[in-house]
Amino acid sequence: MILCPKCNAVINLPRCHKCKHQVANNNDIWQLTDMPDFVIDGDQGKYIGY
Ligand SMILES: [Zn+2]
Numbered sequence: 001m002i003l004c005p006k007c008n009a010v011i012n013l014p015r016c017h018k019c020k021h022q023v024a025n026n027n028d029i030w031q032l033t034d035m036p037d038f039v040i041d042g043d044q045g046k047y048i049g050y
Pocket of ligand 1: 006020
Protein backbone atom coordinates (compact mmCIF):
# COMPACT_ATOMS: atom_id res chain seq x y z
CA MET A 1 0.00 0.00 0.00
CA ILE A 2 1.40 3.36 -0.98
CA LEU A 3 0.20 6.73 0.18
CA CYS A 4 0.33 9.92 -1.80
CA PRO A 5 3.00 12.24 -0.35
CA LYS A 6 0.75 15.21 -0.96
CA CYS A 7 -2.73 14.24 0.12
CA ASN A 8 -2.14 10.88 1.87
CA ALA A 9 -4.68 9.08 -0.27
CA VAL A 10 -3.98 5.44 -1.08
CA ILE A 11 -2.72 5.51 -4.64
CA ASN A 12 -1.80 3.22 -7.47
CA LEU A 13 1.56 4.23 -8.88
CA PRO A 14 2.60 6.30 -10.65
CA ARG A 15 -0.17 8.83 -10.22
CA CYS A 16 -2.53 9.89 -7.47
CA HIS A 17 -6.08 9.77 -8.76
CA LYS A 18 -7.18 12.23 -6.13
CA CYS A 19 -4.81 15.22 -6.38
CA LYS A 20 -3.14 14.20 -9.67
CA HIS A 21 0.28 14.21 -8.08
CA GLN A 22 2.73 12.28 -10.24
CA VAL A 23 5.22 10.21 -8.25
CA ALA A 24 8.74 10.39 -9.65
CA ASN A 25 10.67 7.18 -10.30
CA ASN A 26 14.44 7.37 -10.01
CA ASN A 27 16.48 4.21 -10.72
CA ASP A 28 13.36 2.07 -10.21
CA ILE A 29 12.79 3.63 -6.82
CA TRP A 30 9.60 5.59 -6.27
CA GLN A 31 10.26 8.96 -4.71
CA LEU A 32 7.61 9.33 -2.05
CA THR A 33 9.59 11.45 0.36
CA ASP A 34 12.65 13.66 0.48
CA MET A 35 14.49 11.27 2.81
CA PRO A 36 16.75 9.26 0.49
CA ASP A 37 17.91 6.82 3.18
CA PHE A 38 14.52 5.27 3.62
CA VAL A 39 14.24 2.70 0.84
CA ILE A 40 11.57 0.04 1.26
CA ASP A 41 10.89 -3.11 -0.71
CA GLY A 42 7.17 -3.00 -1.40
CA ASP A 43 4.86 -5.13 -3.46
CA GLN A 44 5.05 -2.62 -6.28
CA GLY A 45 8.84 -2.43 -6.22
CA LYS A 46 11.24 -0.37 -4.24
CA TYR A 47 10.13 2.94 -2.91
CA ILE A 48 11.19 5.65 -0.53
CA GLY A 49 8.58 6.39 2.02
CA TYR A 50 6.97 5.26 5.23
ZN1 LIG B 1 -2.59 12.81 -3.88
